[in-house]
Amino acid sequence: MNELICTHPFQNDMRVATLQLNRPKVLNAITTELLGQVITELERLESLPEVRVIIITGDERAFAAGADIQKMVDAGAIDQLNDSRMKLWRRFSLISKPIIAAVNGFALGAGHELAMACDITIAGHKAKFGQPEINIGTVPGAGGTARLTKAAGKSKSMLMALTGEMIDAQTAYDWGIVAKVVPATTLLQETFELAKKIADKSPVASRLVKDSVNKSQDMGLWDALEYERRNFYLTFASHDQKEGMNAFLEKRSPEYKGN
Template sequence: MELNNVIIEKEGKVAVVTINRPKALNALNSETLKELDYVVTELENDEEIYAVILTGAGEKAFVAGADITEMKDLNTIEGRKFSILGNKVFRRLENLEKPVIAAIGGFALGGGCELAMACDIRLASDKAKFGQPEVGLGITPGFGGTQRLARLVGTGMAKELIYTGKIIKADEALRIGLVNRVVEGEKLMEEARAMAQTIAANAPIAVKLSKAAINRGMQCDMDTALMYEAEAFGECFSTADQKEGMTAFVEKREKSFQNK
């Protein structure tokens, strides 16, 4: 597939995915969503990639939202299909076995905030701004905002942000738990790369199973969640990386994981 709006670059065991529509503040249209879907498939199948960074081109925006120019004339059926497309792609990103770090360097509004929330970890520039301003356009959040925001920051805060449509700065996003860390803008990608490389240095199967256990456990009761954890824990003992990691620890030497 020819990629016009998304760039994927590999840096050792880390992939950097960039939404590349800077003139449109990286707004998500159907074409961009389909390209991102294709990239997720590529990442799924790439056994050499252990961690992913997702960012936006330019200094102004991570992703400023879904493309209003495309949305404004949609009818009910078309609007529903657009929401289903976005939700399908974001859910695939959320369920990608490799951890995904969102490096947010500017506006993350509407679909952009929803895209960031589908990632595992969110690092924000001190210039970043967040919000779900859809009600001011006469629509609801449509790419998971009504669901993921409440799970991240609590129901009351999610309702306040969605009902008012207000935009918050990075420090407020950090305070309410929407982002993991706020860094100086010029250090954003440096911090994201350092974190991705730290993750990639660990046993990739263990990281994958940890992600699956967290994601599955958040959707069910504690007893069922603990069963998922026990399954993941037990599965690790069938891997060569578990033997290597523990043997290296006992022998007090550097470990060498092989993703096996």
């Protein structure tokens, strides 16, 4: 059985690609091997100019219910040090195309960290989010405190990581962890429509938006403003900027080529 399935939800339109985690017997628990498959596929899609937006999802029971504990229980500190996960997460961060997480069911531990590593998270109304590592005597190790604190703030991050308790989709929305909550039954369709809307925009501008937002997380305000301004200037070297502004003036729909 393939643990990762890649599809294109819109027939005859390759601009949107979907990666589905497919380990249903263990609620899509993430192993180093599965994470490696995700990264390899992301990098393949990154290289395809026709692909503009990527969706990562699971199934109705779980986006991903954490790491595979069975594969970790007997590991030592050096085993963890030598594990390739952190290199894989770094490669994930280098993907320049927008990535949307579509979350139904459980997004716990590494699953929640995977969703937070994406650029936008859309949640079905029954989704549950959490960092339960403390319940098994350890702590988050791939963003469950770092990314969560940036999204939700210190107090809420402490609450989730120190109690290990789950929060529901509406709470995750209220705390700034997810961008939108939709009915579970329409999650994929609404995510597809959002991805298609983004795919209609300039790929050059989309990449520079992602770059500016991500860089701003690690900068002071004025440094972030200067970086943003440089990306704004850069768009004026693109065909897409000329096409977009001319289309606006001519009252027609732009045809972006990604250059």
